[in-house]
Amino acid sequence: MRSVAYEIGNKVSLRASATQVVLSSRVGQIVGLLPADRGEARYRVQVEGETFERCVLATDIEHAEVATDDAPKATATGPWLKPLSAKRGR
Known part of the structure; x- marks a missing residue:
């Protein structure tokens, strides 16, 4: 078992399998992480x-x-809601 952990946004190439229908393209992108299944990611x-x-x-x-x-990734430095930037109605 491999201990490689992939991240969202990684381009991946899927293995060919005898049980799979022939894919038009085996290249894809990871869009989400799921809970492990019997210890495998x-x-x-x-x-x-x-x-x-x-x-x-x-x-x-x-x-x-x-x-x-090429775009820099946003980094979270605090809460997304800034209390002083919200205006109260009169």
């Missing part, structure tokens, strides 16, 4: 060209590429 993956998300085990992922965004 599960992910929600959106495969290119499909309109639904798949539930994929970590062992079904062949390899991943880290998403490279």
Whole structure:
């Protein structure tokens, strides 16, 4: 069992399986993390060209590429609601 942990936004390539229907594309993107199933990590993956998300085990992922965004990621420095910026009605 691998101890690789993927993150949301990683591009992944799914392994071919005899029980799977032939996919038009095996490349997808991780869009969510799911609770572990018998100790193995599960992910929600959106495969290119499909309109639904798949539930994929970590062992079904062949390899991943880290998403490279040019935009800086937002960092949380405090609560999203600023009490002094909210105006009270008269």
